[in-house]
Amino acid sequence: MIRIAAVGDVHVDKDVEGRYRPALEQLPDQADALLIAGDLTRHGTVDEAKCFANEFGGLAVPVVTVLGNHDHQSDRQDDVTDVLTDAGIIVLEGTATVLELNGHRLGVAGTKGFGGGFAGACASNFGEREMKDFVGTTERYATALLDALRSVQCDALVALTHYSPVPDTLAGEPLEIYAFLGCYQLGQAIDDAPTALALHGHAHHGSERGRTPGGVPVRNVAHPVIKQAYNVYQLLSGTVDTKHEELVNV
Amino acid sequence: MTRQIDLEADIHRLLVEDDRIAEQGVTVHHRENVLVLDGEVESAQRRDEICRQISEHYPDLEIVCDIGLTRTQAPAEVEEIS
Numbered sequence: 001m002i003r004i005a006a007v008g009d010v011h012v013d014k015d016v017e018g019r020y021r022p023a024l025e026q027l028p029d030q031a032d033a034l035l036i037a038g039d040l041t042r043h044g045t046v047d048e049a050k051c052f053a054n055e056f057g058g059l060a061v062p063v064v065t066v067l068g069n070h071d072h073q074s075d076r077q078d079d080v081t082d083v084l085t086d087a088g089i090i091v092l093e094g095t096a097t098v099l100e101l102n103g104h105r106l107g108v109a110g111t112k113g114f115g116g117g118f119a120g121a122c123a124s125n126f127g128e129r130e131m132k133d134f135v136g137t138t139e140r141y142a143t144a145l146l147d148a149l150r151s152v153q154c155d156a157l158v159a160l161t162h163y164s165p166v167p168d169t170l171a172g173e174p175l176e177i178y179a180f181l182g183c184y185q186l187g188q189a190i191d192d193a194p195t196a197l198a199l200h201g202h203a204h205h206g207s208e209r210g211r212t213p214g215g216v217p218v219r220n221v222a223h224p225v226i227k228q229a230y231n232v233y234q235l236l237s238g239t240v241d242t243k244h245e246e247l248v249n250v
Numbered sequence: 251m252t253r254q255i256d257l258e259a260d261i262h263r264l265l266v267e268d269d270r271i272a273e274q275g276v277t278v279h280h281r282e283n284v285l286v287l288d289g290e291v292e293s294a295q296r297r298d299e300i301c302r303q304i305s306e307h308y309p310d311l312e313i314v315c316d317i318g319l320t321r322t323q324a325p326a327e328v329e330e331i332s
């Protein structure tokens with residue numbers, strides 16, 4: 001089995017440093033990897049990225065992230081990515097990574113994603129240049145996610161986004177803003193690959209559980225939704241694990 | 251009624267767009283002369299800053315702050331995905 005810890009929307013700045021650390025120190029007992037679903041910082045500054053790296057770096061398990069809209073606020077997303085990467089944190093954007101955990105291969109494909117709306121209430125690639133740019137952005141992120149999902153060979157495949165791939169996990173948010181919280185194209189990409197689990201954030205007032213039209217479980221792990229430092233999800237239950245010798249000997 | 255909704259919208263934009271706040275997860279309800287704020291933020295400083303900024307911009311409003319801090323304890327259970 002593989003246990004994945006996940007949280008999103010931690011919005012770290014100086015005032016948050018130290019708050020997560022006690023729970024993060026327990027991670028090796030709780031999970032094999034930590035996935036963070038964007039909005040890592042408040043305004044996407046380099047200083048905030050350093051605060052995030054202090055709080056979520058140097059852990060005993062691998063940390064995989066995508067950026068969120070807040071991490072783009074200062075137009076320094078490339079510098080933010082560099083700060084995190086230098087701290088040993090994996091940042092995905094239209095890319096994937098494979099982690100070897102307990103003798104299993106966990107594939108994580110990630111993108112920030114974008115809004116656009118859902119079946120019956122979505123924006124169309126039509127009309128003004130601004131509207132076509134908006135929907136073009138939606139489609140670009142969804143295509144990047146599909147390419148990333150299809151690029152890996154693994155035993156369990158997880159899709160990590162900031163924006164939601166389904167409306168189910170937005171329940172609790174005003175209907176009027178669903179189109180700014182996610183898009184069905186991300187859900188389509190998840191369904192067009194052998195995805196085992198989709199994790200997202202962004203919808204602070206949403207709800208935790210949903211499924212894509214193709215039946216893939218979706219979890220909104222935005223911090224105000226899960227109301228704890230991280231949730232833990234277990235994949236590949238009932239499989240035989242091989243452990244590193246030092247772990248067996250503990 | 252329209253003015254009341256406009257006020258909620260103005261305050262909502264202040265909460266998101268003011269660099270000292272940048273919160274998208276706080277809801278605003280305005281009744282009579284009372285403004286009720288709801289949601290969760292990551293630190294007590296952020297909650298206090300929200301109330302300070304709104305009082306500064308709207309000195310005549312009475313503010314009820316129901317904003318909580320999001321808890322950061324480790325989980326006690328695991329969900330099996332199938």
Ligand SMILES: [Fe+2]
Nearest residue numbers: 009039202204
């Ligand atoms: Fe957020």
Ligand SMILES: [Fe+2]
Nearest residue numbers: 039068069202
């Ligand atoms: Fe967000």
